[in-house]
Amino acid sequence: MLKGLGGLGDMAKMMKAAQEMQTKMGEMQEELAAITVTGEAGAGLVKATATAKGELTALEIDESIFVPSEKEVAEDLILAAIKDAQMKAAERSQAEMAKLTEGLGLPADMKLPF
Secondary structure, three states: OOHHHOOHHHHHHHHHHHHHHHHHHHHHHHHHHHOEEEEEEOOOOEEEEEEOOOOEEEEEEOHHHOOHHHHHHHHHHHHHHHHHHHHHHHHHHHHHHHHHHHHOOOOOOOOOOO
């Protein structure tokens, strides 16, 4: 169909592929918002739940850590649980993006979104 136009046929294919990628990226963002991960600290005394996009959605704290003299320990456990959840969210997000890039024939180490 576009043979006589040189590289324009390839350009049309690239544009179509880019549109497909944009659509799939939008779908992936929605999926990441629905996936949850849980980070823990203090052998499960503090649990933080986040979406794969990194949004903190819940915090569960065992009441045994509420000892006034242990305030700093409780704060450290809370921060550790949140950081653990965020790390797991980032890992899950990267894993989901890797699936997307693989399906599109892109290099596995390509970072998306750009």
